[in-house]
Amino acid sequence: MAEPRKKLKLATATLAGCFGCHMSFLDIDEHLFELVEWVEFDRSPFTDIKQVGACDIGLIEGGLCNAENVHVLRDFRKHCKILVAVGACAINGGLPAQRNPIPLRAILDEVYLTEPGLAHGGIPNDPELPLPLNKVHPIHEVVKVDYFLPGCPPSGEAIWKFLTDLLAGREPTLDHTLIHYD
Amino acid sequence: MSKTFTLDGKTIPFKDGQTIIQAALEAGYYIPHLCYHPEFKPHGSCKLCTVKVNGRQTASCTMLAAEGQVVESETPELNEERRALTQMLFVEGNHFCPSCEKSGDCQLQATAYHLGMMSTHYDHFFPNRPLDASHPDFLLDFNRCILCSLCVRASRDVDGKNVFALAGRGIKTRLIVNAKSGRLADTDFAATDKAASVCPVGVILPKRRGFAVPIGQRTFDKQPIDAYVDNRMVREEG
Numbered sequence: 001m002a003e004p005r006k007k008l009k010l011a012t013a014t015l016a017g018c019f020g021c022h023m024s025f026l027d028i029d030e031h032l033f034e035l036v037e038w039v040e041f042d043r044s045p046f047t048d049i050k051q052v053g054a055c056d057i058g059l060i061e062g063g064l065c066n067a068e069n070v071h072v073l074r075d076f077r078k079h080c081k082i083l084v085a086v087g088a089c090a091i092n093g094g095l096p097a098q099r100n101p102i103p104l105r106a107i108l109d110e111v112y113l114t115e116p117g118l119a120h121g122g123i124p125n126d127p128e129l130p131l132p133l134n135k136v137h138p139i140h141e142v143v144k145v146d147y148f149l150p151g152c153p154p155s156g157e158a159i160w161k162f163l164t165d166l167l168a169g170r171e172p173t174l175d176h177t178l179i180h181y182d
Numbered sequence: 183m184s185k186t187f188t189l190d191g192k193t194i195p196f197k198d199g200q201t202i203i204q205a206a207l208e209a210g211y212y213i214p215h216l217c218y219h220p221e222f223k224p225h226g227s228c229k230l231c232t233v234k235v236n237g238r239q240t241a242s243c244t245m246l247a248a249e250g251q252v253v254e255s256e257t258p259e260l261n262e263e264r265r266a267l268t269q270m271l272f273v274e275g276n277h278f279c280p281s282c283e284k285s286g287d288c289q290l291q292a293t294a295y296h297l298g299m300m301s302t303h304y305d306h307f308f309p310n311r312p313l314d315a316s317h318p319d320f321l322l323d324f325n326r327c328i329l330c331s332l333c334v335r336a337s338r339d340v341d342g343k344n345v346f347a348l349a350g351r352g353i354k355t356r357l358i359v360n361a362k363s364g365r366l367a368d369t370d371f372a373a374t375d376k377a378a379s380v381c382p383v384g385v386i387l388p389k390r391r392g393f394a395v396p397i398g399q400r401t402f403d404k405q406p407i408d409a410y411v412d413n414r415m416v417r418e419e420g
Contacts, residue, residue: 085301088278088279088280091301091302092272092277092278092301092302092306093306093308094278094280095278095280095281097278097306097308098276098278098281100276100308101276101308101309101310101311135308137306138301138302138306140301140302140303141305141306145301147300148300148301149300150300150301152279152280176295176406179295179298179300180295181279181280181285181291181294182279182280182282182285182286182291182397
């Protein structure tokens with residue numbers, strides 16, 4: 001009998017995103033059983049492991065809106081041989097980046113101080129809260145990204161096609177039915 | 183016998199006075215393009231339609247076809263340059279496809295799909311460009327303007343109105359509305375204008391239409407842009 005294949009390590013994280021890409025990942029449904037024959041999950045919302053270890057593949061959902069996002073991203077880049085930007089927010093900032101034309105101070109003032117109907121509790125300043133960045137950035141502006149998987153979110157089929165290509169050692173390609181920015 | 187040139191090895195017939203892209207599209211051969219539209223005089227600005235003619239690069243929308251030309255279009259080199267140009271268009275504006283009403287009907291997006299653009303590659307400008315929602319039937323979202331000037335040409339040459347213009351130069355070029363106030367509501371722009379339906383991206387949008395056709399069932403969800411060859415075959419908005 002053949003030796004059981006050494007499983008690759010796969011980590012995932014959400015930065016400034018909505019977890020929609022992770023939900024779409026779960027949409028690969030029964031392919032998850034095939035996937036766990038090939039990979040072992042490291043840090044991921046699926047495992048609740050908080051620290052990323054040495055990994056073969058890291059999937060990043062979401063852009064960078066605060067200092068913690070940058071820290072997590074750099075940690076992933078350091079630990080993952082292949083880093084993949086998954087979804088619109090990781091690739092171009094997405095929905096969170098639509099705050100970019102507005103000065104950060106004006107946004108915080110409106111939400112915490114002036115907007116009618118909100119509590120006006122003052123701008124939070126707890127040392128545990130990561131500081132927001134002036135603008136939301138796509139992840140390729142901070143670290144080298146090896147592959148991009150666009151979509152909002154990319155469909156389960158697109159994620160599965162991408163992963164099976166990557167795991168088989170092929171250059172991942174998406175045809176017209178699988179490449180979408182929306 | 184009609185005159186011909188070759189395009190990626192295929193023989194393309196042309197009539198005197200036709201540009202390379204005119205003859206190619208007429209023969210059903212797609213060359214990526216954004217500012218070119220068969221109903222208007224060429225503008226030659228987006229450079230997506232750049233081809234090699236006898237070994238030299240030129241815009242196929244402004245270059246006249248000539249007997250015996252050897253034209254190359256679908257080469258890895260040209261497509262890489264087209265992809266880089268498309269990425270620059272994406273980072274210069276604010277192109278957030280998931281929240282854009284034009285997604286799936288957008289020629290910039292469809293061209294990016296055709297060119298296999300997986301990321302925007304460059305650093306984003308994230309410019310601040312306020313909307314103009316003053317008109318009762320149309321809104322202008324300048325965030326998505328790629329300066330193709332099709333609305334300028336349509337309004338001037340077909341509608342006879344001169345509602346739009348490109349102002350400024352170089353990186354400061356921007357689309358403006360020809361009214362003292364700068365607002366669309368203060369022009370004679372109308373929903374029946376050619377300029378109302380010619381925008382290849384999501385700048386000139388009819389109000390109260392939004393997502394009437396759901397994402398996933400739109401023009402370029404059904405077929406890639408090269409299957410439509412040129413914008414006469416793309417479903418006209420408006």
